[in-house]
Amino acid sequence: MTRRKTVLFCMLKVVVLTILMSSCTSNKKIVYLQDKEASKPHDALVDNTYPAPRTDWLLEAEDVLSVRINHLTSPGSSVSNFSNDDRSLLRSTIPNPNIHGYTIDENGNIDLPIVGKVNVAGMPLKEATNKIREAANRVFSSPSVKVHMINFRISVLGSVNTPGQYLVYNNTLNIFEALSLANDADDYSNKEGVKVLRTRNGKNHLYHLDLTDEQLLTSEAFYIHPSDVIIVSPLKRKKWSGREAQSLYAGLGVVVSLTSLIIALTR
Secondary structure (H helix, E strand, O other): OHHHHHHHHHHHHHHHHHHHHHOOOHHOOOOOOEEEOOOOOOHHOOOOOOOOOOOEEEOOOEEEEEEEEEEEOOOOOHHHHHOOOHHHHHHHHOOOOHHEEEEOHHHEEEEEEEEEEEOOOOOOHHHHHHHHHHHHHHOOOEEEEEEEOOEEEEEEEOOOOEEEEEOOOOOOOOOOHHHHOOOEEEOEEEEEEEEEEEOOOOOEEEEEEEEHHHHHHOOOOOOOOOOOOOEEEEEEOOOHHHHHHHHHHHHHHHHHHHHHHHHHHHH
């Protein structure tokens, strides 16, 4: 009888160990934007407001812009000296902006048909749009100017469901929207260990983000810039997935069956 109790006790330890190994990661490590300064659970339900970091970024050499200028009439007769092809290029919707975009040269200029060279490097996109409008005003009457950056790409790597490079059309993309492009972080991700590598103006900046802390909303890297690389680190101890747990439970069933057989044979 004592031997049987010993065997059953060993089986119980195996079951407890299995449950502990297959347990999920703590919610504190997977829930986004927690109020970690809240002393009581109900304190975390209070609405908080944080100062927003700057959302704009500055244009630099090798950035490619899509520029669309619509106008009514030309204020001077000198415009008639330009070809109709140039005018149609300016006024039409560009079908493939990667081919017809305007690249900022090493001197910070883009060279537009009819309008000429406009220096836009070191400016936010909105300010660059205003400067192009001023230049277009000298050539066209009441021009409407729309400017977009068309080589705004980001890379999302590491413990995400769909890693890769993504083309962005939102100039105020934040870190969560960027992760959503990669179908969110996966089950093995360490949301407290996310890095953003930013290369602008010849410098590399590395930011460390904790996605579980709502103080993230004040971080300079909360809003994503062109060419940013987002790296999501894995957990040091990976959470057991459903498939792995099923395999473990199947193995445990075999152990229980063998133990029962041994007990029956040793009676």
